[in-house]
Amino acid sequence: MKKCSILGIIASLGLICAANAADISIYYSPTCPHCHHARDFFRNNLIYEFPSIKISEVNVTQSENQGVFMDTLKKCEYESGGVPVIVIGEKCFQGYADYMQTELRDAVAIDLTDTEKQFATDVQEKMKTDADKYRSENSDKVAKISEYVSESKKKVIQ
Secondary structure: OHHHHHHHHHHHHHHHHHOOOOEEEEEEOOOOHHHHHHHHHHHHHHHHHOOOOEEEEEEOOOHHHHHHHHHHHHHHOOOOOOOOEEEEOOEEEEOOOHHHHHHHHHHHHOOOOHHHHHHHHHHHHHHHHHHHHHHHHOHHHHHHEEEOOOHHHHHHHO
């Protein structure tokens, strides 16, 4: 019985770690205006506020990405294939509007320490003063965003 309990705890910890809110996926279409706004919000704000996040952008119009998109829709229990779909840890969002920014920030901050949360608040204040200057001084943060490449495409590239 103790072995089962210990194994259960270890398995649960593995799932929790796998669902880290610092790992974000944005499923988008290049022609979707809401997708552009969502991606801009992450590119121009969240990557600066939360230095531990990593963003993977998935173009759903590419046929090789359809499988992973369909798996995500199923996981999120969405019946519609509307984009953007944003996955932050285990939390899913479909669509984007500016009023969602606080909820998106909260989803990212859920796993953070108080120090990391304070850092995010400090960056928000600095960006209110001069966002362009702050982004310029911290331009290395953009490297936290990558375009998703399907396994089948990786094999072709290699």
